[in-house]
Amino acid sequence: PFLRLLEAQLQDQRREHEEEVEALKNQVELMKEELEKQQQAFLQNLQLSPEAQVEFGLQQEITRLTNENLDLKELLEKLEKNEKKLKKQLKIYMRKVQDFEASQATVPAERRQHERNMQVTVQRKEKDFQGMLEYYKEDEPLLIRNLIT
DSSP states (O other), X not given: OHHHHHHHHHHHHHHHHHHHHHHHHHXXXXXXXXXXXXXXXXXXXXXXXXXXXXXXXHHHHHHHHHHHHHXXXXXXXXXXXXXXXHHHHHHHHHHHHHHHHHHHHHSOHHHHHHHHHHHHHHHHHHSOOOSOOOOOGGGHHHHHHHHHO
């Protein structure tokens, strides 16, 4: 059983290796074809007059710059779209903050203090206490006030 497992792993590795070699061969073949095209273009360029060589080089550079420009335009469009989306989100959040601040301004100070105490109480309720709690003598009035509210 152990030998069969090793043999199966070896066959899997061999298969993966063969697939990888095949992929690399294909890649080399594509690179060879590209190199041949570049060599033919270079030889044609050498046969041209100096003015035609300059013109050919300029055409190639214009083509490269045009493609690069198109890629940059696509990127710019994506970034602008993202910027609009983020601005909308910011407006929504700003409205929520303003609404919250307006609602807080209308709430009397004592009620806000009561809400803060309630929040503290809720936080304490979430904890799972069992048995007696230890506290300092000077905290007793605060504890009694919190228990009452």
